[in-house]
Amino acid sequence: MSLWKDIRKDFSITRESVYLDHAAGGPIPRPVLEAIQQFQKENAEGADFFWLDWMRRRDEARQTVADFIGAEPEEIAFTSSTSHGMNLVAELVAQEGQVLLNESEFPSSTVPWLWRKAQTAFQPTEESRVSFETLRRSLTPEIKTIVTSFVQYGTGQRQDIGAIGRIKGDRYFAVNATQGFGVIPIDVKKWNADFVCTNSYKWMMAGYGGGVLYIRKPLLELFQPQGAGWRSMVGCDLMRNKNLEMKKAGERYEWGCPNFSAMFGFAAAARYFSQIGMNQIEKRVLSLTDYLIARLHDKKIQVLSSLDPTERSGIVVFEKKDPVKVWQRLLAKKIYVSPRGGGLRVAPHFYNTEEEIDNLISALDAAA
The missing domain is CATH 3.90.1150.10 (Aspartate Aminotransferase, domain 1)
Known part of the structure; x- marks a missing residue:
């Protein structure tokens, strides 16, 4: 006690x-607030004189988040929200075949696919539950991507993500982890997930405007992003305006100047939670x-x-x-x-x- x-x-x-009300948004604890305030103070007092140090700490933040979920740092992209992350997933695989969603999902899990006019099938809920057995029966040959939440926002139902990962076969598997991320230990490798996205401001209590996307390494090699920015490219600091040699790691989805405040806040939260x-x-x-x-x-x-x-x-x-x-x-x-x-x-x-x-x-x- x-x-x-x-x-x-x-x-x-x-x-x-x-x-x-942490399923809606969480208060920022002192160690996370201090990390965010440190960056803001540095920005106020030194601006880009801190750039090299910020970039070093960005790399450390990526490693911290990767360790927190059993991933490799190359598989981590910092995003602005769960919706941002799910959109990046949908742009890669929405046209690969039918997408299995369910009727209990928060719109951040469904809208990115519907907007891209993906072929979708909605698994019905049964007494407000997303049934594993119904999901298993829904995995017809036409289904090429499974999308579901680790914990359903409207009921609190935790799904056995590892069990889904074991039966996915050669399908893509995308997990909205938002309502369990920061409450329940996550190991993306044990889940056998291809994509996992979350935000910073709910259970992680790291403030608004941040998020994380995990992309399994072989898929980074298989798919090219549809969007890009100058920091997506190899040798970006040389600022070659015709350079299109894309980075191979997840950071290629961080198109422009980093949102250091969100990155450092998320990493501070992950360290804080890991210490506990x-x-x-x-x-x-x-x-x-x-x-x-x-x-x-x-x-x-x-x-x-x-x-x-x-x-x-x-x-x-x-x-x-x-x-x-x-x-x-x-x-x-x-x-x-x-x-x-x-x-x-x-x-x-x-x-x-x-x-x-x-x-x-x-x-x-x-x-x-």
């Missing part, structure tokens, strides 16, 4: 509010959601999220009449959750406490 009490000091948001331990973080978050579910059951409130231990995540959705009105009343008390999935969605992180969940339950009683 002392570990989490000490860690809680890194989160200034805890002084005046109960924040249980991702297994510890997962255990802590699941303990908090266990406690929340028990309190909801005590109050006879129906939990809409799956209670199957293999499908649990950091998200719990429960039934509530007039969820938007209740949400507004909670906001007035500085208790932050979201109306999602036909009810209210609660998404605690490792620094939250059982007492804060008790405060939520008490406020629900008052808002009834």
